[in-house]
Amino acid sequence: MLKIGIFGVGHLGKIHLSQLMTMKDVEVVGFYDPSNANAASVAAQYQIPRFTIAEELILAADAINIVAPTTQHFKLCEIALRNGRHIFVEKPMTNTMEEAKTLVKLVEEANVKFQVGHVERFNPAFLALKGYPLKPMFIEVHRLAEFNPRGTDVSVILDLMIHDIDIVLSIVQSTISRISASGVAVMSDTPDIANVRIEFHNGCVANLTSSRISLKKMRKMRLFQKDAYIGIDFLDKKTEIIKLKTPADEGLFTLDIETNAGKKTIAIDNPEVKQVNAIRMELELFRDSILQHKPVAVNVIDGLQALDVAHQILQKISKNQSSPAVS
Structure with a gap:
């Protein structure tokens, strides 16, 4: 026990x-x-x-x-x-x-055992991609939330965007070459909305937008890679894969499209999204790591790397805000 x-x-x-x-x-x-x-x-x-x-x-x-x-x-x-x-x-x-x-x-x-609560790693929509080769070259993320005073003790970067930073770092197997960012404090003393561009040495680019002053909720990530587009809806728990058809894709819905290189056939796949409780899952894995002597799901280095990128973003935003305007 x-x-x-x-x-x-x-x-x-x-x-x-x-x-x-x-x-x-x-x-x-x-x-x-x-x-x-x-x-x-x-x-x-x-x-x-x-x-x-x-x-x-x-x-x-x-x-x-x-x-x-x-x-x-x-x-x-x-x-x-x-x-x-x-x-x-x-x-x-x-x-x-x-x-x-x-x-x-x-x-x-x-x-x-030391585990960090990056719960989106266990979102059913993201788990549905387990086993699928993810090698994105462009990532687009929108995480929007309605304003809630709870959580405003930290910036929107540390409150919301850090979820997506962690996911992106876990997917893109490359080091970061450049970060650019802009953000604005609207309702609190720290940035409430921010847009960030992260460039990796392998050529991948991630564009992240987070806001906690939106009129509607949205938690979507789109991955673009060679021959495939992957859409992940963390909020509605839906996953979609659109890719060039291969012999292994028999049984999927297909669509022929005309391109400059001739006719292409695309296959549309909606992987099964199992309705699991993400918080319960991460806590059960933490329990198992202790009782069964297993590695934790999200370790201290994962937490450090996500936090490091988040603070680099905050520094970029702060620098942009303090830079004098050019007349």
Whole structure:
């Protein structure tokens, strides 16, 4: 039985808690949250103890699940790692790059399981592409959300775009050659909308747009590669592949089109999207990594790399905003 303590039982924390409470081989030993209102509702609903001293909960558990504000991530991780506890921490891993680099060293020294909550890795629409060769040369991403004060303690880059940064880095097997970015703070003190262009050494280009002041929600990624277009709808859980037909594509819907090179036949494939709970899946994989001595699904280096790109983007935006206008 894996004893887990949870830090933060706000909106997302309650979702994590509800999954952990019904998970096999897991015992939630308690929670920590400075909000008396949150604590009262959780204690009443789940009948688990509230801890008011963070280190006491860490010592009472084998592993901790951190769903607290980003500014608290490093402090909690540091205490847990120095006490040899396994950690699941929500994205972004830390607030600063200095904190992230320190965590990497602490994780190596502690020799524990450390997983970062990049939940879109487990979105059913993305999982539907498992086994399909992804070698994109152009990626277009739109992640739009309606304004919600919750989460505005960090920029839209660290709040929303970091999901897509992580996915793009996991797909494109190349290093970054150049980043350009622009962003505007509209409703908060940090950028609420941003557009980013990431160029890779293999020639791939990713264009990412994120906004938390949109009138509608959208979470779409489009991949363009040789002979194929792949569309991923993270919100509606749909995946589409349009590609030049091969002998292996018998049974798929096909369409003939005329091109300058003659007639081409394209095949349209809608891979099966299994309706899995992404948060439950990532937490189950974290549990299994500990109990079955397996590698974690999203490790500390993955978290560091996504955060590094996010902070490079923030620096580019800050530099653009501070540069004097040319008359």
